Amino acid sequence: MIELQGCMKDFNQGGVNEVRALDQLSLTIDDGDFVTVIGSNGAGKSTLLNAIAGGFSLDAGRIVINGRDVTRWPEYRRAALIARVFQDPLLGTCPSATIEQNMALAARRGQRRGLGPGVRIRDRQRFSEELARIGLGLEKRLQDRVGLLSGGQRQALTMVMATLVRPEVLLLDEHIAALDPKTARQILELTREIIADQGLTSLMITHNMRHALTLGNRLIMMHQGRIILDVGGEEKRRLGVEDLLEQFYLIQGEALANDSMLLA
């Protein structure tokens, strides 16, 4: 379970660009919840994920992950519990290392380093099996440098690496936004499978309302650092894109700042 209690974050405090990115935000996410996160540009979605991952310290509030108060934990310490995939396929992998070297590093997440860079035979076997599951032929390219892969192949590898050691929390920050539509669909399907197989507690930011509605068991909408809509279960299943837009107008009484939210 992830608990955020009264989280506050202001950027550029006291300056002309001061912005309240998280405003008394409280949220409880149950084990195995797959939460999709939507909202207009600057709503605070990435800041929410960053707060969980420990990218900055909160001005107020606390964050508890499975009973551990991680509020004061630095990012590297939280990385033992949390996996994160970004929009940019270049983040999250090392381009000059081979696929198997990248996977060997991912397999040691949360453990002490110092085992040496070598890839053991039984690791290689496992990496090969994990990659074969995603059907892109990467299992035949274990010795290839990651820099040679396409954006989609690299994002698929990042998803596999992020979940090679089961994380307590998986954070997906618009992780398909930079991909072409066909590849984006493949990565989304892979995401759905991995989350379901491992029963992962996950948050996924998307600007696509249809994705937000069809994936996950819960949906939150953010605006100005607050959660303005939180629906789950049957209520979420019954919602359509039109309902979601209507909810947004009802709650906010203003036009969506981001036209891409309409392209569902």
Ligand SMILES: Nc1ncnc2c1ncn2[C@@H]1O[C@H](COP(=O)(O)OP(=O)(O)OP(=O)(O)O)[C@@H](O)[C@H]1O
């Ligand atoms: N490191 C930072 N320094 C200064 N301001 C920041 C920083 N990070 C975020 N902000 C500001 O906080 C607000 C929330 O930003 P955030 O990136 O969380 O929004 P978002 O909902 O993810 O938006 P988008 O959909 O455009 O990515 C914005 O006004 C943004 O400019």
